[in-house]
Amino acid sequence: MSSPDSSxxxxxxxxxxxxxxxxxxxxxxRRLYRDPLELTLDAxxxxxxxxxxxxxxxxxxxxxxxxxxxxxxxxxxxxxxxxDALRLNLNWWTGSMELPSQLGAVIxxxxxxxxxxxxxxxxxxxxxxxxxxxxxxxxxxxxxxxPGSSYRASGFMEWLLPYSAPSxxxxxxxxxxxxxxxxxxxxxxxxxxAINARKNAALNPNAIYRDPMTMDDYLNVRMISTPLSLYDCxxxxxxxxxxxxxxxxxxxxxxxxxIQVEALGTALHGRPSWDQFDDLSxxxxxxxxxxxxxxxxxxxxxxxxxEMYDGFSFITMTWLEAMGFCGKGxxxxxxxGGSRIARDGELPLNTHGGQLSAGRLHGFGFLHExxxxxxNEGGERQVSGNPEVAVACAGGGPMAxxxxxxxxx
Amino acid sequence: MSTEVPFRILPRVGKRNEHYWHGGRxxxxxFQRCADCGYxxxxxxxxxxxxxxxxxVIEAVSGKAExxxxxxxxxxxxxxxxxxxxxxxxxxxxxxxxxxxxxxxxCDPEEVKIGMPVKVIFEAHEDEEVWIPLFTPDESERP
Numbered sequence: 001m002s003s004p005d006s007s008x009x010x011x012x013x014x015x016x017x018x019x020x021x022x023x024x025x026x027x028x029x030r031r032l033y034r035d036p037l038e039l040t041l042d043a044x045x046x047x048x049x050x051x052x053x054x055x056x057x058x059x060x061x062x063x064x065x066x067x068x069x070x071x072x073x074x075x076x077x078x079x080x081x082x083x084d085a086l087r088l089n090l091n092w093w094t095g096s097m098e099l100p101s102q103l104g105a106v107i108x109x110x111x112x113x114x115x116x117x118x119x120x121x122x123x124x125x126x127x128x129x130x131x132x133x134x135x136x137x138x139x140x141x142x143x144x145x146x147p148g149s150s151y152r153a154s155g156f157m158e159w160l161l162p163y164s165a166p167s168x169x170x171x172x173x174x175x176x177x178x179x180x181x182x183x184x185x186x187x188x189x190x191x192x193x194a195i196n197a198r199k200n201a202a203l204n205p206n207a208i209y210r211d212p213m214t215m216d217d218y219l220n221v222r223m224i225s226t227p228l229s230l231y232d233c234x235x236x237x238x239x240x241x242x243x244x245x246x247x248x249x250x251x252x253x254x255x256x257x258x259i260q261v262e263a264l265g266t267a268l269h270g271r272p273s274w275d276q277f278d279d280l281s282x283x284x285x286x287x288x289x290x291x292x293x294x295x296x297x298x299x300x301x302x303x304x305x306x307e308m309y310d311g312f313s314f315i316t317m318t319w320l321e322a323m324g325f326c327g328k329g330x331x332x333x334x335x336x337g338g339s340r341i342a343r344d345g346e347l348p349l350n351t352h353g354g355q356l357s358a359g360r361l362h363g364f365g366f367l368h369e370x371x372x373x374x375x376n377e378g379g380e381r382q383v384s385g386n387p388e389v390a391v392a393c394a395g396g397g398p399m400a401x402x403x404x405x406x407x408x409x
Numbered sequence: 410m411s412t413e414v415p416f417r418i419l420p421r422v423g424k425r426n427e428h429y430w431h432g433g434r435x436x437x438x439x440f441q442r443c444a445d446c447g448y449x450x451x452x453x454x455x456x457x458x459x460x461x462x463x464x465x466v467i468e469a470v471s472g473k474a475e476x477x478x479x480x481x482x483x484x485x486x487x488x489x490x491x492x493x494x495x496x497x498x499x500x501x502x503x504x505x506x507x508x509x510x511x512x513x514x515x516c517d518p519e520e521v522k523i524g525m526p527v528k529v530i531f532e533a534h535e536d537e538e539v540w541i542p543l544f545t546p547d548e549s550e551r552p
Contacts, residue, residue, distance in 0.1 A: 164487075
């Protein structure tokens with residue numbers, strides 16, 4: 001697919017006027033049964049304080065997906081609730097889900113500070129899917145109800161729900177199967193994403209699942225939708241994550257050296273669809289990933305930490321290829337055996353445990369962890385050697401956003 | 410074989426999509442097609458994405474297709490859903506990018522393969538005036 005280079009006519013890559021100055025999280029748990037607004041605000045205040053700022057310094061607010069009632073637990077709070085709860089005075093704000101992934105909310109903030117519309121943007125994402133599903137499991141939050149319901153499918157779900165395909169697990173499973181078919185990828189290779197995540201989660205006190213997982217455990221757990229089993233699917237949880245995006249000339253006001261936003265990826269060149277995208281063995285990640293490298297002099301081999309979306313393990317495989325860490329179709333051999341993506345390997349991957357083991361904080365968890373690693377705040381799970389270049393990538397299917405981040409000490 | 414119609418969430422049918430969901434009443438798989446450049450359009454829209462013509466007609470295709478990819482689903486996502494079943498993306502033979510997501514029925518899920526020739530059949534939900542296009546192995550295409 002042709003990739004028009006959006007940066008060729010500009011001297012300045014605009015996102016370099018943006019830095020990440022603080023990051024924070026609320027308590028995180030499988031089912032906390034706490035007020036989701038409280039979790040959201042705990043994360044927001046933690047991030048503001050981490051940056052060395054106060055709420056009176058915050059003049060921008062950005063979130064994904066914004067306030068919404070359904071599916072239950074998908075949004076902990078929208079812009080309006082956080083704006084009012086913290087009595088912010090805003091110069092710029094936005095909350096939306098039609099974005100290049102969940103990280104699109106942070107990317108928007110980078111653009112806002114680059115454009116001079118705001119100085120310090122509080123970006124947040126919170127979920128309470130664990131509590132929302134309660135003891136009823138996934139069917140409690142699935143669209144469409146049950147036999148006898150008058151619900152009718154519309155929008156893009158019109159083409160999926162009548163075929164009993166309500167879950168992204170099934171849509172992604174078909175892409176994984178196509179990848180297996182074209183490139184000979186195996187379940188044992190895919191399993192390394194889940195096993196690696198679990199290994200890292202063991203060192204993350206906030207992770208949901210921390211007990212060791214063997215390849216036998218992985219291969220023998222129940223199948224969800226071939227080739228994806230339970231351990232290929234992330235774990236719903238409750239929690240909030242927030243980061244502060246600041247304008248680069250505010251650096252003297254900050255508590256610690258901020259993280260430089262080096263380059264962004266937001267492209268989507270194929271059809272915006274789960275099943276109509278031209279190449280069924282990859283996703284929008286292909287376009288967002290390659291765009292990043294057109295906006296920087298850094299190369300994939302400069303990246304020391306990779307935090308890449310694993311709502312389903314296969315998505316991480318496509319990100320590995322999209323970001324150029326291996327060739328198209330080569331993610332299977334790349335992760336084979338697991339040593340390359342281990343915390344002490346050549347490309348430490350999902351060092352907090354990903355959404356597979358640390359909980360489905362939905363995109364923002366990867367950015368949070370990339371910042372933690374670049375600030376050398378990872379504790380037991382800190383990647384050694386003072387990493388200075390990291391990627392945070394989020395999204396799957398027709399949504400993808402990538403951020404290349406640097407910490408120059 | 411049971412004559413009971415299985416549980417499905419049905420689509421909201423309106424002017425733009427009725428050709429697809431009603432075609433099965435006449436045994437036809439129907440799509441929008443650009444009368445100017447001949448391109449089939451799916452999902453339904455209001456102008457041709459290639460030539461921007463609004464001269465769009467409804468046409469039946471052969472119903473023959475090829476499986477591009479599939480999954481065997483084991484998870485009972487909703488009450489009333491019987492598992493396992495096969496979800497697939499198929500390509501209609503008329504056009505390289507004329508695809509639909511559908512179910513493969515009438516065979517053991519373990520027999521389904523990428524590249525397998527399939528043909529359309531329809532599951533009638535007559536009370537609701539919806540005919541769901543499904544696909545089944547096309548024995549006539551077997552070597």
